[in-house]
Amino acid sequence: MKFLRTLLVAVWVVSFSAAAWAHTTIIASNIKDGAELAAAPAAFVFAFGAEVGLAGLELETLGGDPIVLDFNRRSNMGKDYSVPLPPLAAGAYILKWRAVAKDGHVMRGEVDFTITG
């Protein structure tokens, strides 16, 4: 039984790292998580470490009010994205992204930033 358990753990570890290999996150962007900016850039420009399908990008205030973005879900895969941003008043904002890896798994992340005005 001990051998079987060790084997199962080994299989789990290997499959977990194989799955993680296909996953990625934003590796470069003009708005970094935690950034404090005097004004919003004209666009959120960001790049993933591997090709993904960008399934969603939402902007909201810290209070949860959504801000409409000029973003349409794209079916093609890519690493580099640019989504126009509207002018933003001073305050705290959260960008929430959702991307689909090549293996079909969905990855999510957030970029929190503040416009100091």
Ligand SMILES: [Cu+2]
């Ligand atoms: Cu996966």
